[in-house]
Amino acid sequence: MRTLIVEDDFTSRLLIQEILKTYGTTHIAVTGGEAVDAVRAALGENQPYDLICLDIMMPEMDGQQALREIRALEEDHGIFSPDGCKIIMTTALTDMRDIMESYHNLCDAYLNKPIRKEMLLDELRKLKLLP
Numbered sequence: 722m723r724t725l726i727v728e729d730d731f732t733s734r735l736l737i738q739e740i741l742k743t744y745g746t747t748h749i750a751v752t753g754g755e756a757v758d759a760v761r762a763a764l765g766e767n768q769p770y771d772l773i774c775l776d777i778m779m780p781e782m783d784g785q786q787a788l789r790e791i792r793a794l795e796e797d798h799g800i801f802s803p804d805g806c807k808i809i810m811t812t813a814l815t816d817m818r819d820i821m822e823s824y825h826n827l828c829d830a831y832l833n834k835p836i837r838k839e840m841l842l843d844e845l846r847k848l849k850l851l852p
Contacts, residue, residue, distance in 0.1 A: 722850055723763070724748070724772045727756040727787065728811065729779045733834060737774050737811065740838050744851065745771075753782030757790045760806075764798050770806045772850055774841075775828070777812040777819060784810060785819075788826045802827045807848045811836055 722745035728734040729751050738747050748770075750756040756775065763769050773791065777784035788808060795805040809830040810823045820831050830844045845851040 722746075722771045723768065724774065725750060725756060725759055725763075725770045727751075727753065727773060727775045727779070727784065729776060733776070733811070733836065737836055737841070740836070740841055741772075741774075744845075751779075753779050753784060753787030753790075756787045757782070757794070760791045760794055764794060764800075769795075769798075769800070772845070772848075773806055773808045774811045775808055777810060777814055777823070784812065785822055785826055788823065788828055792827050803829070807850060809841075809844055809848075 724741050724745060724747045726734055726737050726747055727750045734749060741747050748759060750759050775784045775788060792802060807829045809832055810828045811832050813834045815833055823831055829848055832840055
């Protein structure tokens, strides 16, 4: 499983990476802009990500904007949701508007921080990324 972890907080980034490293390759982006660039490069190399863990509150470009741009890049490559990478929003935001906006922007799941290993692995099983 190729994973992109998009998180500006070092501790959260490290935690998610530790959970996922045994399941495949993990790459890191610290901003939404870096995430979009990483997805663009992966699609250009015909090696798209299977999973993106995407924080919402980040500097420069927030996770909602990054999510919209990532889905647009996939569409430019003829990949339409739900056939694109699975995107899990990982955030401290619990407001229903944020949750609904994430799903409107075509995320696949939404997890609140702090991320717990079993919750993340359960979501990966629901998304059929793990057996």
